[in-house]
Amino acid sequence: MTAAILPRSDPDARGRNRPPDRQERQALLRDLYDERVDACTGGLPAVRDLSVIVVLATLDPAAFAKGALKFALGLRPARAEDWMRAYTRTAFLAGNPANLGARFGFDHLTPDGHAAWTAPADPGEHVGLRRLLRAFSGTAPLELPARVDLDVPGASPTGAAHDLYVVTSGTVGTYLVHLHHTLAEAALRGILRPGDRLRLRHVRDLGGMGGRPAYARVLPVPAAPGRLRPVTWLTAEDAVPGPRPDFSHHLRHARKGRAA
Amino acid sequence: MRPALAESVQPSPTAVDTSPAPASRRCTTLLAPVTVTPTKPLTPSHVKFLLWMDVLQRAGACLGEVTCLYNHRTFALTRQVLGFWEYLDRAHPGADYSGMGEEEIGALYVASHAAPCTASAAALRPYAEAVERDGWFHPASRRLLDIWQEQYRVIGLLDPLLGRRPVESLGEEEVVGHLLDAGLCLDLRHWGGPVYLDLSAHGLPLRQLVDAGGRPNFLMCALKELLPLASRHDRVVLASDADLSPDYRLLARTLTHFGGRVSHLPVTRVPIAGVTASSRHGGWQGYTLGALIDRFVPEHGPDAFRLGLRLYLVAGLGKGSGQSFSDDHLRRQLARAARLLAQAGPASPAAGPSPALCEFLLTRTAPEGYVDPYRLTSSLLDRHRSVPLPELLGTVYP
Numbered sequence: 088m089t090a091a092i093l094p095r096s097d098p099d100a101r102g103r104n105r106p107p108d109r110q111e112r113q114a115l116l117r118d119l120y121d122e123r124v125d126a127c128t129g130g131l132p133a134v135r136d137l138s139v140i141v142v143l144a145t146l147d148p149a150a151f152a153k154g155a156l157k158f159a160l161g162l163r164p165a166r167a168e169d170w171m172r173a174y175t176r177t178a179f180l181a182g183n184p185a186n187l188g189a190r191f192g193f194d195h196l197t198p199d200g201h202a203a204w205t206a207p208a209d210p211g212e213h214v215g216l217r218r219l220l221r222a223f224s225g226t227a228p229l230e231l232p233a234r235v236d237l238d239v240p241g242a243s244p245t246g247a248a249h250d251l252y253v254v255t256s257g258t259v260g261t262y263l264v265h266l267h268h269t270l271a272e273a274a275l276r277g278i279l280r281p282g283d284r285l286r287l288r289h290v291r292d293l294g295g296m297g298g299r300p301a302y303a304r305v306l307p308v309p310a311a312p313g314r315l316r317p318v319t320w321l322t323a324e325d326a327v328p329g330p331r332p333d334f335s336h337h338l339r340h341a342r343k344g345r346a347a
Numbered sequence: 348m349r350p351a352l353a354e355s356v357q358p359s360p361t362a363v364d365t366s367p368a369p370a371s372r373r374c375t376t377l378l379a380p381v382t383v384t385p386t387k388p389l390t391p392s393h394v395k396f397l398l399w400m401d402v403l404q405r406a407g408a409c410l411g412e413v414t415c416l417y418n419h420r421t422f423a424l425t426r427q428v429l430g431f432w433e434y435l436d437r438a439h440p441g442a443d444y445s446g447m448g449e450e451e452i453g454a455l456y457v458a459s460h461a462a463p464c465t466a467s468a469a470a471l472r473p474y475a476e477a478v479e480r481d482g483w484f485h486p487a488s489r490r491l492l493d494i495w496q497e498q499y500r501v502i503g504l505l506d507p508l509l510g511r512r513p514v515e516s517l518g519e520e521e522v523v524g525h526l527l528d529a530g531l532c533l534d535l536r537h538w539g540g541p542v543y544l545d546l547s548a549h550g551l552p553l554r555q556l557v558d559a560g561g562r563p564n565f566l567m568c569a570l571k572e573l574l575p576l577a578s579r580h581d582r583v584v585l586a587s588d589a590d591l592s593p594d595y596r597l598l599a600r601t602l603t604h605f606g607g608r609v610s611h612l613p614v615t616r617v618p619i620a621g622v623t624a625s626s627r628h629g630g631w632q633g634y635t636l637g638a639l640i641d642r643f644v645p646e647h648g649p650d651a652f653r654l655g656l657r658l659y660l661v662a663g664l665g666k667g668s669g670q671s672f673s674d675d676h677l678r679r680q681l682a683r684a685a686r687l688l689a690q691a692g693p694a695s696p697a698a699g700p701s702p703a704l705c706e707f708l709l710t711r712t713a714p715e716g717y718v719d720p721y722r723l724t725s726s727l728l729d730r731h732r733s734v735p736l737p738e739l740l741g742t743v744y745p
Contacts, residue, residue, distance in 0.1 A: 144533060181533045181540070186548035219547045226559055227539025259538035 116315035120305040126276055127171045137173040137207040140216055141267065142182040142193070143223045144201040146259065148266075149237045151202055152287055155267050157240045158195040158204040159274040160281060167275050170207040175271040178213075179263045180220035191216055222260065229255040229262055231289040239274070241281030247324040248284035252296065254318045255289045261318075265304050269319040273302045278321065293317045374411035376717060377580040377607075378404055379573055381587040381595070382422050382510055385488040386431045387456045387626040388449035388635035389495060391672045392588065392616040394502065395660040399614050399720045400586060401504050402661055405743045406708055406718035409700035414580070419492070419510040420482060421572055425565045429474045432485040433466040434459035444490040449637050452487050453626065460627040468560050475562075482513065498636050501644065503653040503745035516571040519563060522556075525574055529604045536561070546600050554597055566594055570601065577602040583609040584717050588616055589667070610715035615667040617660070634672060642674070647681040650688055654744050655681030662724035687727060687740065694741030704738045 139158075143151070162170065170176075184196055184203035193203040205213065238244060251273075253266050266287075273279040278301045296317065304319040380400045383393045400415070407413040422428065435442065435455060444452065477483035484492070492511060499507040517525075523542055526532030533543040533553065542557035544566065556567040577583045583602055587595040592613045602609045616623045619634050632638075644652045659680040664670060700708075711726060713719040723743070726734050 146538070181535060181543060181553065182547060183530055183533065183545055185530055186545060189548075190550075219550070219552050221541075221543065221553050223535065223538075223540070225535050225538030225540030227537070230537075259535075259540070 113315060115299065116303075116305045116317060119300070119303045119317070120315055123272070123302075123305070126272070127174050129172070131172065136210060137170050137176065138210045138213065139170065139175070139177040139207050140205040140213050141177055141179045141223075141263075142184050142187060142203045142205075142216065142220065143179060143263075144181075144183040144185075146223070146263075147199070147201065148231060148287060148289075149235045150197050150199055151263075152235070152266065152270055152285065153237050153240050154195060154197040154202050154204065155270040156274050156279065156285075159271040160239075160241055161195060162207070162275075166207055171272070171275055173207070175268050175275075177264070177267050177271070178217075179223040179260070179267075180216060181223040182216070182220040187216070187219070223263065224260040225258055227258070229257070229259060229289070231255055231262075233289055235287040235289075237285050237287065239279050239281050239283045239285055243282055244284065245280060245282035246284075247280070247282075248286065249279065249301070249324055250286045250288055250322040252288045252290050252293055252320040252322075254291065254293055256291050265318045269302060269304050269321060273321055276302070278302050283324065293320050296320050298322075374582060374716075375580045376407050376411055376413045376582045376584060377416060377573075377576050378407070378413055378584050378586070378717075379416040379569075379576075380585075381569075381591055382417055382419055384422055384425070384428050385419060385484070385491040385495070386428060387453040388491075388631060388637060389498065390617075390626060390631040390636075391619065391634055391639075391660065392623075394636050394639075394656065395617050395664060396586070396588060396614050397499075397504060397509075398502070398657050398660050399612075402657065402720035402724060402743060403584070403586075403612075403717055404505055405745075406711075406720070406723055409705055409708055409742060410718065411581075414576070415506070415509075416514065416572060416576055417510050418512070418514040418572060419484070419488075420478060420513070421516075421568045422565055423478045423484065423488075424475050424563060424568050426471065426562075428488070429471040429478075430466050431456055431459050432474050432488070433470050434462060435485060435487055437466075437470075438462065442487075444487045447487070447490055449491060449494050449635055450632060452491055453631065453635070454629075455487070457627060457629040468562060471562075494637070498640065501640055501649060501652070502636070502656060505745075514572055515575075517575055519557070519567065519571065522567065522570050522574060525605070526570075526601075531601060531604060532556075542567070544597060544601060546597060549600055551597065551600065554594070566598065569598060573598065573602060574605060577607055577609070578605045580607050582716055583607050584612055584715070585609065586612040586614060589613040590616070608716065610713075610717070612713075612715075612717075613666075615669075617664060618669065618671040621671050639677075643677065643681060647685065651681050651685040653684075654688060654740070655684035657724055657744055658684055658727065661720050662728055665721050665725075683728070687736065691737040691740045694737065697738065697741070700742055701735070701738060704735050704742065707735050707739070 159167070184193060185200055191205070194206040195204040205216070251269065253262065253269070255262060270279070279285065300320045301323040302321040303317045305315050305317050308314040308316050378400065380396065383389065383396070404413050404415050439455070496507050499509060523532055523534055526544065527534060531545050533545050535541055536557070539559060541555045541559050543553040544556050545553055547553065554566065555564060556570070557563050585595050585599055592611070595611045595613070599609045599611045619630055622630060624630055647655065655677065659677045663676060663680055708718050708723065711718055711723040726732060727739070
């Protein structure tokens with residue numbers, strides 16, 4: 088297995104490795120953080136406590152990412168909007184969908200049958216699954232291929248491509264959380280569209296990333312109050328060849344929020 | 348490519364097979380009781396359990412082939428045993444156990460559980476490795492096993508070397524592989540997570556087999572030996588004390604995926620003075636098997652003691668009477684045993700069980716197919732039925 092690499096050593100990063108000014112950097116991260124809040128809630132309070140459960144028998148990053156994108160893009164608009172307002176809350180449980188399908192209705196299943204998504208629902212509806220299964224978690228340092236390429240499912244290739252950098256300094260539990268929020272929210276906001284190429288890049292650190300991403304998952308640094316750090320970084324698309332399908336209806340309120 | 352389970356482990360040459368040579372294909376039964384770990388004296392609960400197994404094994408051997416899987420190594424890898432050994436070496440370095448009695452070692456076991464600090468995983472690892480690599484046992488446990496071997500002879504257990512014979516088993520990877528193939532396992536070790544037994548298709552929660560630190564628990568230890576053997580038997584009878592029933596039901600469910608008819612026989616513990624407690628809490632002083640032998644064999648003789656102990660612990664206390672152990676009740680059964688032995692006369696050696704005995708045993712089977720030790724032993728106390736007493740006593744009750 089290839090070791091994860093730092094983005095600054097990646098030739099595809101193309102000038103994004105200018106060390107940014109620290110204050111400027113924090114201002115950008117704050118902006119990205121606020122942008123996410125706006126995009127998720129549309130300026131409204133998160134009124135519904137919705138959650139998705141992902142059941143995983145094993146983790147294959149490409150199959151998982153494609154499954155997450157297909158699930159998010161397949162949600163009915165109203166349901167997608169509700170889930171966004173719950174900040175795409177998701178729990179990851181170790182389980183074999185093949186053993187559970189007859190008793191629990193899944194909204195989406197990967198072709199290999201190793202991962203399944205429940206529809207967003209009140210956590211009370213997931214009590215049965217939570218009683219049977221345990222968190223998909225571990226304590227080992229992550230060993231993931233440095234780069235995994237995939238196409239956003241649902242359409243023929245658009246020619247557009249994105250790099251999605253994901254930090255791998257945590258455990259599998261945090262990796263799943265960061266990657267899934269990013270994929271779901273980028274898809275629901277219309278940043279990632281069916282047919283786009285996605286280059287998933289596993290890196291130890293995102294400190295050297297320059298420019299403004301199309302989406303980034305930004306979190307407070309626990310040891311440094313007031314400071315933020317990115318854990319994923321989705322670059323803007325490389326090319327836009329002609330007209331593209333519009334999936335941003337998933338986020339009517341978010342668009343309204345941005346227009347305001 | 349993994350070999351099929353039935354081919355992956357050759358039949359163990361040391362398994363105790365009590366059956367006479369089969370004239371034709373006979374039903375094969377694997378009897379797999381949880382072992383009593385050699386960390387404390389045998390108490391009435393343990394003796395009851397061992398005698399239930401002895402009756403089941405001897406009676407079953409009249410009707411088919413019975414193999415008893417009972418290996419102290421299986422459960423020596425649990426924290427309960429390894430932690431005791433680590434405590435002994437830490438708190439009592441250089442102690443000589445060769446002359447110690449069972450109650451002395453049992454007192455150390457109670458003290459180990461009362462000790463404020465518990466051993467780290469790293470401290471237990473060398474012990475686990477020595478068990479796995481060399482079959483090593485701590486001198487305190489070896490001393491207990493020597494004491495037990497003599498006691499087994501006194502109470503007439505079929506195999507006085509019970510638990511000391513090596514048994515071949517699968518490796519952990521093979522167990523995980525077979526379970527994965529059957530869709531019964533979730534392996535998170537690559538991520539630094541546990542291995543789970545997955546019976547969620549049956550509505551049962553995931554159960555850990557290997558923890559996040561890589562340590563197997565007793566279910567994994569049991570599966571290493573059970574998986575290859577279970578697939579080669581027509582019937583598997585798992586037996587445990589009632590406290591372990593939830594995990595034993597999981598084992599039974601798992602083994603049904605690999606062929607054979609699997610059942611679980613729970614045997615309840617015997618309270619002492621109204622208290623049903625684990626041996627680690629003490630309270631067994633004066634009620635150990637050694638104490639009972641000292642108290643009753645000189646007065647009643649070894650033959651009546653063997654039979655009377657079975658009448659009391661198998662038939663008298665039954666599956667779950669909840670009655671506390673009583674010297675008076677045992678004494679009554681010892682007297683009854685003496686009368687039964689006198690009534691039956693000297694046992695005459697026979698080539699094999701008679702059709703009449705087999706017929707009788709078949710009327711005492713449990714719905715799961717094995718001879719029910721409680722129903723069979725109770726029939727000895729029934730004056731109104733025709734019981735093939737001399738042959739039954741000579742064959743099933745030593």
